[in-house]
Amino acid sequence: MKTALITGITGQDGSYLAKLLLQKDYRVIGTVRSYRHANTRNFDYLGIKGDVIIEELDLLDMANIILLLHKHKPDEIYNLAAQSSVSLSYDQPLGTFSFNTISVNNLLESIRLFSPITKIYQASSSEMYGLVEKMPIRIETPMHPVSPYGVSKMASHFMVTIYRESYNIFASNGILFNHESFLRSNNFFVKKIIKSAIAIKNKQQLSLKVGNINVKRDFGYAPMYVDAMWKILQQDKPNDFMICSGKSMVLRDIIEYVFDKMSLNKHLIIEDESLFRPNEIQDIYGDNTKAKEILNWEYNLSFFEVLDMLIEEEIRNDF
Numbered sequence: 220m221k222t223a224l225i226t227g228i229t230g231q232d233g234s235y236l237a238k239l240l241l242q243k244d245y246r247v248i249g250t251v252r253s254y255r256h257a258n259t260r261n262f263d264y265l266g267i268k269g270d271v272i273i274e275e276l277d278l279l280d281m282a283n284i285i286l287l288l289h290k291h292k293p294d295e296i297y298n299l300a301a302q303s304s305v306s307l308s309y310d311q312p313l314g315t316f317s318f319n320t321i322s323v324n325n326l327l328e329s330i331r332l333f334s335p336i337t338k339i340y341q342a343s344s345s346e347m348y349g350l351v352e353k354m355p356i357r358i359e360t361p362m363h364p365v366s367p368y369g370v371s372k373m374a375s376h377f378m379v380t381i382y383r384e385s386y387n388i389f390a391s392n393g394i395l396f397n398h399e400s401f402l403r404s405n406n407f408f409v410k411k412i413i414k415s416a417i418a419i420k421n422k423q424q425l426s427l428k429v430g431n432i433n434v435k436r437d438f439g440y441a442p443m444y445v446d447a448m449w450k451i452l453q454q455d456k457p458n459d460f461m462i463c464s465g466k467s468m469v470l471r472d473i474i475e476y477v478f479d480k481m482s483l484n485k486h487l488i489i490e491d492e493s494l495f496r497p498n499e500i501q502d503i504y505g506d507n508t509k510a511k512e513i514l515n516w517e518y519n520l521s522f523f524e525v526l527d528m529l530i531e532e533e534i535r536n537d538f
């Protein structure tokens with residue numbers, strides 16, 4: 220039986236990945252920053268509460284990581300813990316950069332010194348690319364991040380590459396584009412739109428305030444993206460992969476689709492410049508050919524199909 224350690228297990232991806240690995244008969248260790256504040260609602264929802272071994276871990280404290288590696292001897296580590304919000308990273312640039320980089324450095328160094336056979340997956344992000352001149356974005360496309368979050372992910376991405384190339388560690392980056400699910404936190408765009416539309420329909424909210432909705436993003440479905448994470452660590456050699464749908468959508472079209480589905484008047488969508496980000500990527504979509512060919516990762520969903528599933532799931536579980 221293989222042992223996997225997942226950091227950020229309480230998040231959207233951590234929870235779906237835990238479920239997938241349990242189905243594959245892994246022993247799953249999930250780390251939380253504090254037992255007292257660990258929100259295990261996602262485990263209840265996925266029916267995996269009690270199946271995951273939860274450990275408290277301060278990823279900024281390398282000694283803590285080393286002890287955990289000794290205790291559980293994981294075959295694979297999936298490093299998903301991060302301050303993951305681009306918007307919040309403008310309010311907390313130093314906290315975002317420090318945590319998102321030092322945590323990764325500590326994991327890599329602990330593996331190098333004390334557990335070199337452990338494989339590690341790093342959650343890299345399309346936000347590393349930022350302003351690009353040519354699309355679709357490919358792994359080798361030059362990076363020009365425009366948010367503290369993007370810079371933090373870029374720094375970690377290249378540390379992973381260095382540990383792979385210089386120390387022979389099995390360290391791989393999954394460069395994921397936006398992916399959504401029912402378990403997405405309420406402060407992220409798609410979840411916020413769907414929840415607000417339901418609240419407006421139920422007369423609990425008057426209107427929906429949004430920032431710049433003329434930008435385009437490449438959106439996918441989280442439960443299918445975590446499958447790619449697992450596949451990345453099952454390769455013979457460590458490597459980087461881009462996981463995306465390959466198409467971008469205007470945010471306005473997403474909102475209008477959700478409002479149409481719920482028979483809501485579009486006049487209730489209020490664009491508010493105070494919600495605009497200081498610097499915004501206009502359009503972004505990636506090339507998933509390498510992932511499809513080498514990982515045999517399959518992804519053919521249109522984001523309208525994903526929205527249909529998410530709206531239905533949100534209505535069914537609205538609480």
Ligand code: NAP
Nearest residue numbers: 227228229230231232252299300301303342344395397398
């Ligand atoms: P998420 O739902 O925001 O989950 C983030 C996880 O990180 C949570 O478990 C959170 O724990 C933990 N975390 C945050 N700050 C921490 C800290 N200081 N110490 C310890 N743990 C901390 O994110 P996600 O959507 O699952 O994404 C997983 C990873 O993929 C992240 O690294 C994210 O940046 C990256 N990524 C996500 C996307 C996407 O579209 N979802 C795209 C590209 C890359 P708490 O429960 O304690 O807050």
